[in-house]
Amino acid sequence: MLKLKLIRKKAASEKPADKKPADNLPIQMPFPHIHMKAWRFIFFLLLSIVVWAILAVNLLPEQVSLNEGDIAAEDYFYEGATQSYVSDLRTEEARVQAAAAVEELYIIDEDVIANLANKIGNYFDAVTRAAQGELDWEQLREILPGQYSDAELHAVTGLTAQEIAMIKDSFVRMVTSVFELGVLEGDIEQARQNISLAIGTSAISGNAAEFLKSLNNGLDYSYNKVFDALATSLRIQQAQENVRPVQITVRQGEKLVSKGQAVSAEQIEALRELGLQSESRQFTSLSGLFLLVLLCFVLFYFYLQFYKKAVFERQSALLLLGVVTVVILLICKLISLISFSMDAEMTAQVGYLLPVAAAAMVITVLLDREVAVFATVLLAIFAGIAMEGSMVFILVALAGGLTGVLAAAHLNQRSQFVGASIYITIANLVVICAWGLIWHQSYQAIGLGMLFGLINGLLSAILAMGILPYLESAFGVTTVIRLLEYSNSNNLLLKRLMVEAPGTYNHSILVGNLAEAAADAIGADALLVRVSSYYHDIGKLRRPHFYIENQVTGDNPHDKLQPGLSARIIISHVADGVRMLREARFPGEIIDIVEQHHGNSLLSLFYNKAKEQALDPDEVKLADYCYKGPRPQTKEAALVMLADSVQAAVQAMDNRDAGLVEEKVHEIIQLRVREKQLDDCALTFHDLDVIVQNFLMVLSGIHHQRVSYAVPEALPEADIAEEKTGEGGKQDD
Template sequence: MAWQWLVGQLRLLWARGGQIGLLNRRTLWGGILFFLAVAIIAADFLPQKLDLKVGQPSPRDIKAPQGIVYESEVLTARAREEAERKVEPVYRIDNTVAEKLVEEARVPFRNVRQILLQTPEGGAREEKLAAALVGWELDASTRKALASVDQNSLNTLEEQLVQVIRRHMQGAISREALETTREKMLTEVGTLNVEAKYKPFLAAIIRKLELKPTLVYDVAATLQRREKARAEVVPVQVTIRQGEKIVGDGEIVTEEDIEALQKLGLLRPGTPWRSLVGLILLQGVLVFLVLFYLRTFKKQIYASDRLLLLLGLLWVVFLLFSRGVTAISLGNRPEMSRLVGYLIPVAAGSMLTAILLDGQVALIFTVFLALEAGILGGNYFQLVAAGIVSGLTGVYCVTHLDQRSSLARSSLFLTLANMLAVLALGLLLGHSLLEISLGLGLALANGVLSAVLTIGFLPFLESTFGITTAVKLLELSNPNHPLLKRLLLEAPGTYHHSLLVANLAEAAADAIGADSLLARIGAYYHDIGKLKRPYFFIENQVGTENPHDKLSPSLSSLIISCHVKDGLELAREFGLPSVVQDIIAQHHGTTLMSFFYHKACEKSRGLEVDEGEFRYETPKPQSKEAAIVMLADSVEAGIRSLPKLTPSRMESFVRKIIKEKLEDGQLENSDLTFRDLAIIGDAFLRVLNGIYHSRVEYPEAVLREMERRKNRNGMLHKQSAG
């Protein structure tokens, strides 16, 4: 989630930066990413003289190099907290509690008084009183007495009870004393100078009262006293003499020790300006070389702000992970700790770049990241060598991906290559057996870590930057995809048609150097819109009446053309990549639905028919792959209508379809050349000849002889088994 939020914010800021111009925007974001990268690497060029943390044992005796007097923020804060703790809580008396209880006690008297006034004396009055006092646990004699009480006596009872409540609820009463206070009130009720038959009623009212403490915590007054106590604490002065021990060897470091070391300057980082300048120059040269390569050899990537931002983010994220790796300590032996650099996941950056951008760019980026790993790991050339081996192996592993799980299997090759590189470097540099063993273990972990990072980051980067990788397309080729399963079950003719179109498109795209995988996947899904009304399309009409026979040509053309819009809706619903959606939207272009157009002309009785009403209102193909799918779709749909298929007839038909699309202007935005169209036609014919090749018809005598031999072989098999 944090990664998605970060990338989302960067994309938002990038979009806003579009107002300042391309060059200025690139300069701004390039500067930001460059600054972040240098800041991450520069941590090694700002070493601390001591690396101590609170709660850890000190590695040695540390003494003050000079005397110092300072105000201790740690001890002062501790003294102020102690003074604050000593302040007693402030309470105040809430005089409204007693009056609220009095009002609560008057309620039953009002209820009884109302019943006495509204109900004549007798059984009905007693029943109403019993109903009003349900749960009060009053006996029949008490209820009878209340039913016959006069108003003056009732007023006297009320006033005496009020006096009892006010006497006992005045003053400071804590929560713990509430029940004791209630018992005192009940005792006094028993001694009141009233008739005994009314005392249970008064006691019941006391029991029903919701007593609350009159002594409440005064937050404001308590905070005021505590703030005053804190303010009265005098800052604690600490005096340290020269040579005085701050912390001893093996002693647990406290906050006071850290503060003293900071005041003495023992934890303050230095400022090696020469090293920083050298680092900035080196980073500038490396970044310039990468950008120069992209500008010269990969102009499409260099021209894309989005892809450049992706490459920069991969760089910064790699540095962050590498910084975390190099922070791992393996004890007090420097020769062992520097081996941690073998865990830096150069291959993860290489594989992500190869999958998301380009394999050749990934090779250059591998060298770049390996150099960064060497700098981060302490300027050791063996880390550069190991990083190059790991990164190049990673690029090779993802060159021919067939599914996402192949990324996990690539960790085996990465692990083997890493271990061989580390072993060779260990023998070359004369490392000890322990160092070689540790390096091999880290190399093994590097292979697993690189694969895990690649698998983890790839989906987020694909969705965030809108990149459709070969891995994503291969997942869409799975026949168990919900859309393909629906197509097979609900529109089997369209499904079979799509498979044949995919074979044609893949062969043609491969022949002219286009993206054959994209062409194949686009062909799989180009007609998914037919799922909405499959029976309106001829390939799904098996032995059923054609519904178009009962419709007007204009309505039929409208229904047919809607499958493009329906397909786009399904594609968005199931999250198909934008490049596949483009093929769905463009695979008909503005083609004329000639069958319905000619049918309309026949029915028009000489009236002019608007050709525009019978054309698809969709974009023309904008890419080679979309144009190839259009041609393959038309060829496959039309080839089945030929009465007798022969190689010459198929070739004539294929060339005719391509020529018609060209002359109709459907291919003008696809960047296909005349040479490409010729090659595409040849590729179509190779596939069609393989599908519709003629089969040998065996003579009747030959068939009978084959059947006889089959039966004889079966009998011999049974005899041998017996």
């Protein structure tokens, strides 16, 4: 087998950079003089501001200005999503109640009881002394408190010292038992009565008992139960600290203030906390919203920079992301403003219509699946903010959006959006139903939400399918769907090529087969290569009979023309093709390949002919016989160039023996290398070896050998009849 011998080798430092095709955008980059890095920064900042402005519209509900005690002129309802706030008034009221519920703490003064016991002991010592004759009754009366009858004194002074001691101990126990429980300042007389009752129920009776009662009545008691201010204060403080902040939950549609009633402090607080009172700080809410939006786009910026450089470095891709984001958010915001029912719970179901899945599918098809996932998360957050921060709308947007990404990842026909809408609808319905069951929503609300979820799936698919062609055209994005549509033989230009230039059409199909096989092998865009091959010679439609593959009769008009004119006609098919494709609004990638598929190569046939006919060969200008270029800038353009040259050269061979075909393929590619036609693309020497092998494999299938069949002689009729009856069979009489 012949080896490909490259004429020259480049040093690694000479390897050309991988140049990307031009965007071919109808929309020109704004501020082209700004450095790309600064442009991206300004773009994301402006996008953050635009998104913030959209979300800030009606972020806070319509506000009122009421004061405590005002008479409400109308009913005021809360129309936002369910919200909870801490009520300072209710919390303070709960703390006051907790403090009031704390019992006052007292301490028992044990010194009071001890002093009473000592005092009682001294009195009974005097009684003992009187019983022993040391004191007379008058002296005893002066010592003892209170008034005593002679009978009472006679009874106790007639006792033995041991009996007096027993009476004393009993009396001390009675007094101690009462004072140990604590006696407040105002309860001294009640304590005296309790001691008197204890005396009456004791074992002491008669005048001795009366003596104790008289002594009890005469004693100067002091209170011993003292209020402990410090301990009580600490107990109150602890009780207040244990009070949890009182949260008030306000649901959508709940009445806050009734018409004709005086506005209370609690109602003013509710209006203020829910953002309905004009004294509320709107600046705080709007600042928080801007910080959140800015954070989202900062994260998006760095995600693209570090993980999706191909998107990050393309201005058209960033503009496309911005347009899709803004358009979908505008639609979401408009939907969020719809109010169709007095029932707030039912009206809130419109949040299930937000078409985040449409953006997810569009970004997936036009840019990148991973970028679409990140963008879907951001859009779901923004959609939730548009619906006043309700979590369920974020979940539905996420479920539908991510399902849309998965469904659109392998779309190759626009009709497949119908299937995608079914998957999105199923995801929406599952989340809506599950959420409604978890939070015990009414079946009517769940049913309406599921209906809107169904509409969302259909709306997202219709919206994505409707705006996709406009975005493809405006931003010069070539999708698989668009390429497949251009590869359809019913395309107007292909149909014209088939009818008006059938030879060129067949040549283009064969070039497509060659280039596509090689593109698959080296990792290039095979579909783009195939479709571009179909249109690479579309410019020949202007003068189809000037190209040999379309000359059925064998008359060649170039035989009657000057070589220079023939060269201009042949060369013009590139410019004609570019013009026709631009008029038909073909993608920029295809137009670039068509423009580059001949590079600046030489029409050697007419150049040599011109030199032969010229009186002075040196006067023949080489530039007049070269294509105008540019040389192929991408692998795909280079593949179309090589496939075009190889197919035409092999087709012109009289003897297509495998060895000769292989030699011709090597010769053509070596020629393109010598002409430096491949210098501006990213093909490597290894790629060229792989391309050769794949070209040869496809060509062997196209120009394979066939067995020659001899034409059989006609059989006699009798033999034919016998053949029909079967071998060994007999004919019926």
